[in-house]
Amino acid sequence: MFDNIYNEYHNAVYGNILRIVKDPVAAEDILQDVFLALWENKNELVMDSVGGWLFTVSFNKSVKFLHRIKRLPLLSPVELSHTLCVEENPVDEAHFEFRLKLIEDAVSNLSSRRREVFRLCRFEGKSAEEAAALLNISVQSVRDYLKQSNRQIKSYLITRNGELTILNAFLIDLLLTS
Numbered sequence: 001m002f003d004n005i006y007n008e009y010h011n012a013v014y015g016n017i018l019r020i021v022k023d024p025v026a027a028e029d030i031l032q033d034v035f036l037a038l039w040e041n042k043n044e045l046v047m048d049s050v051g052g053w054l055f056t057v058s059f060n061k062s063v064k065f066l067h068r069i070k071r072l073p074l075l076s077p078v079e080l081s082h083t084l085c086v087e088e089n090p091v092d093e094a095h096f097e098f099r100l101k102l103i104e105d106a107v108s109n110l111s112s113r114r115r116e117v118f119r120l121c122r123f124e125g126k127s128a129e130e131a132a133a134l135l136n137i138s139v140q141s142v143r144d145y146l147k148q149s150n151r152q153i154k155s156y157l158i159t160r161n162g163e164l165t166i167l168n169a170f171l172i173d174l175l176l177t178s
Contacts (some may be wrong), residue, residue, distance in 0.1 A: 016059065017061075034107050
């Protein structure tokens with residue numbers, strides 16, 4: 001079961017991580033952390049939402065990585081790798097569940113075609129060209145659907161999350177931008 005999930009999602013999760021951290025080595029490390037977290041939480045997860053869970057955890061770990069890098073003084077590569085391997089604080093499960101539910105709700109509120117395009121490009125890591133070929137639509141249509149989906153999801157998250165800050169708005173833009 002775990003192998004099937006890994007094979008299905010690792011490319012898309014890696015692509016999302018790389019888009020955020022812009023560092024292939026760091027993206028590989030974060031990818032391993034994400035799937036380790038999946039393994040450690042396998043008994044608590046609902047398999048229907050594993051894609052959303054992976055997407056959320058990878059996003060959170062990528063953002064934490066960026067925060068750590070921003071706060072670090074200039075270090076040698078060895079010092080930097082030791083600093084980044086420090087164990088993270090445990091995740092607040094209720095807060096995580098709330099955020100995951102918000103993302104799942106936002107995506108489920110999309111029209112069926114927008115949802116399909118969004119899932120292919122954002123959760124499965126397909127390019128606009130690949131999604132267009134799979135759905136038998138133009139590449140421009142895929143791009144238009146993504147833009148519309150991004151706006152709708154962003155609006156949904158902003159209206160549903162009273163704690164939205166400027167940083168969270170920036171992170172939403174980062175998440176939804178390819």
